Amino acid sequence: MVTALWASLGAAGSDTHAQAPVTIFFYSAESNINNFSSLKAEFDRYLAAQGPFRFQPFSDRATFERSIGAEREGVFVLSSWHYRNLKDRVPMEPLLVGVSRNASDHRLALSVRGTITSLDQLRRATVASAVSDEYTNTLLRQMMPGTGRGSDRDARVLVVPKDIDALMAVGFGMADAAVTTEDGLAQLARANPKLAGGLHTLARSERVLLPVVAVPRGVSDAARNLVAIVEAMGKDAEGARRLNMLGFDALKRLSEAEIRTLNR
Amino acid sequence: MMNQILRRRTQGLRTPGARLGCALLIASTSAPLSAQPRILIVNSDQSVPRYAGAHTSFKGALGGNIDEIDLAAAKGPEAALRNLIASVDPGVVYCIGSQAYLMTNQVAKNRQIIVSSAINVSRFPRAPRVFGIATEIQPAAQMTFFRLLFPKVRRIGLLYSADYNGEFAREAEAQDADLNLEIVARPVRKPSDLPGALRALLPTVDALWLIPDPVVLADAASVESIFAEADSRSKAIFAYDAAFSQRGAALAITSDIATIGRQAARLAQDLLEGRTPQGAVRSPAGSELTVNLATVARYKMELNPDALPSVNHFIPLK
Numbered sequence: 001m002v003t004a005l006w007a008s009l010g011a012a013g014s015d016t017h018a019q020a021p022v023t024i025f026f027y028s029a030e031s032n033i034n035n036f037s038s039l040k041a042e043f044d045r046y047l048a049a050q051g052p053f054r055f056q057p058f059s060d061r062a063t064f065e066r067s068i069g070a071e072r073e074g075v076f077v078l079s080s081w082h083y084r085n086l087k088d089r090v091p092m093e094p095l096l097v098g099v100s101r102n103a104s105d106h107r108l109a110l111s112v113r114g115t116i117t118s119l120d121q122l123r124r125a126t127v128a129s130a131v132s133d134e135y136t137n138t139l140l141r142q143m144m145p146g147t148g149r150g151s152d153r154d155a156r157v158l159v160v161p162k163d164i165d166a167l168m169a170v171g172f173g174m175a176d177a178a179v180t181t182e183d184g185l186a187q188l189a190r191a192n193p194k195l196a197g198g199l200h201t202l203a204r205s206e207r208v209l210l211p212v213v214a215v216p217r218g219v220s221d222a223a224r225n226l227v228a229i230v231e232a233m234g235k236d237a238e239g240a241r242r243l244n245m246l247g248f249d250a251l252k253r254l255s256e257a258e259i260r261t262l263n264r
Numbered sequence: 265m266m267n268q269i270l271r272r273r274t275q276g277l278r279t280p281g282a283r284l285g286c287a288l289l290i291a292s293t294s295a296p297l298s299a300q301p302r303i304l305i306v307n308s309d310q311s312v313p314r315y316a317g318a319h320t321s322f323k324g325a326l327g328g329n330i331d332e333i334d335l336a337a338a339k340g341p342e343a344a345l346r347n348l349i350a351s352v353d354p355g356v357v358y359c360i361g362s363q364a365y366l367m368t369n370q371v372a373k374n375r376q377i378i379v380s381s382a383i384n385v386s387r388f389p390r391a392p393r394v395f396g397i398a399t400e401i402q403p404a405a406q407m408t409f410f411r412l413l414f415p416k417v418r419r420i421g422l423l424y425s426a427d428y429n430g431e432f433a434r435e436a437e438a439q440d441a442d443l444n445l446e447i448v449a450r451p452v453r454k455p456s457d458l459p460g461a462l463r464a465l466l467p468t469v470d471a472l473w474l475i476p477d478p479v480v481l482a483d484a485a486s487v488e489s490i491f492a493e494a495d496s497r498s499k500a501i502f503a504y505d506a507a508f509s510q511r512g513a514a515l516a517i518t519s520d521i522a523t524i525g526r527q528a529a530r531l532a533q534d535l536l537e538g539r540t541p542q543g544a545v546r547s548p549a550g551s552e553l554t555v556n557l558a559t560v561a562r563y564k565m566e567l568n569p570d571a572l573p574s575v576n577h578f579i580p581l582k
Contacts (some may be wrong), residue, residue: 035576169549191412194442244572
């Protein structure tokens with residue numbers, strides 16, 4: 001089906017594509033995804049069947065930002081928080097947003113062990129998190145206004161590879177608190193209910209849009225065709241499996257309200 | 265060349281070490297001297313990727329005032345280390361690998377030491393001033409990953425030698441009910457007992473948990489016999505090293521090297537600020553998961569799709 005979509009959308013530009021593959025640039029500050037070699041192999045294999053496309057994940061934020069700043073034909077996948085930080089420097093048009101469990105946004109939670117009952121007890125604590133140090137501090141400031149905590153000076157962030165690592169770090173005593181998605185908490189509750197039962201949530205963030213797909217302003221049809229292919233990935237099993245690797249089940253068109261939120 | 269053998273960064277003023285006349289010490293930056301106590305990294309061999317990874321992430325987490333030595337590249341490493349410790353006067357020494365720790369513990373008897381990236385850190389001779397980050401992920405954390413990724417797998421076999429892994433097996437068995445698992449642990453006294461133990465255990469379990477055990481995994485032939493026997497019965501193997509995934513293990517769980525370096529950095533901060541960490545040895549807080557999709561498909565295992573973002577590496581379908 002996706003192949004057919006490519007055939008219908010991309011036939012006119014196929015000569016150009018054969019010379020210059022269109023690239024998906026991926027970086028997410030919102031999830032500490034680090035399975036880059038697997039991601040690249042899996043997405044490249046999937047996209048190669050659709051046309052002259054490739055996938056390029058980035059582990060380094062500065063390199064990602066430099067790369068997309070110079071790119072005129074690419075497709076960018078980045079966290080909504082990162083998009084909002086970048087949009088004034090890199091002219092982009094947001095088109096899609098990730099969907100997980102039928103929702104295009106989520107909240108993050110600050111979880112602690114049962115012995116900690118107030119934010120005051122968390123001063124100078126180690127906070128495990130699967131997102132970047134900078135984003136964790138942004139969330140902490142949002143979740144703990146006026147407590148004296150939340151400045152970069154106070155937050156000791158231990159960056160770990162995934163939400164469940166952060167939560168287990170608290171449960172097993174390697175950290176005092178964890179900032180994770182609520183989905184991460186639900187995962188731990190299913191896998192290890194006793195450990196999850198020993199944690200409780202002290203604070204929650206506002207709802208945050210999941211990662212978005214954007215293109216440079218004035219991009220060609222070729223990149224828009226690739227966006228359409230990516231949008232359809234959630235509708236076939238092989239595509240959905242790859243989207244799962246990024247943490248979502250599907251992608252959908254951004255609503256006007258969501259675009260307004262992103263551009264605030 | 266000397267830069268490669270022994271790298272030293274000072275923050276402005278020359279230190280006693282620079283007065284040694286030892287060409288090994290290289291003063292570099294012109295930033296002002298920090299009032300903070302200094303940190304020294306002693307790396308057993310920086311050409312080893314897992315040592316280099318911990319080293320890099322430790323420096324990345326702390327930045328600033330850090331001195332370092334690569335023992336494998338140093339001529340007369342013990343004397344070089346002794347001189348460096350005398351000149352730097354570090355508040356904390358971070359040792360990466362067994363050799364770094366054992367040497368540092370000999371030459372720096374009154375220093376606060378953090379050790380990581382060494383097998384069985386908890387068994388090292390240790391003073392109260394020594395703290396460690398273990399390499400091995402604790403049993404309950406591994407079992408949580410079993411449940412997360414393969415929720416239908418319930419009975420898991422574990423072969424171990426009582427001398428080396430008796431505590432590990434007891435800990436796993438003590439927590440299996442909490443995770444709705446059943447760990448079927450069977451001791452193996454000597455390598456020649458392995459074939460019989462495998463034949464008795466495998467028919468009774470859904471999967472086999474492979475742990476680093478010198479009796480069970482005595483040699484390459486033992487590894488081969490385990491994989492062959494498990495494969496003949498379509499029993500998945502959950503292993504402790506990603507190399508086993510290439511051999512057919514459905515899942516491998518290893519500690520994340522970069523996280524270990526960051527944990528050591530947090531520990532160093534605590535020590536320099538005069539706070540005593542809880543517990544001498546901490547478990548690694550980060551994990552790296554490898555799933556062999558070919559094995560999963562061949563054994564018709566149910567892989568939880570919600571857990572896929574947590575998987576770092578996939579061995580693809582053939």
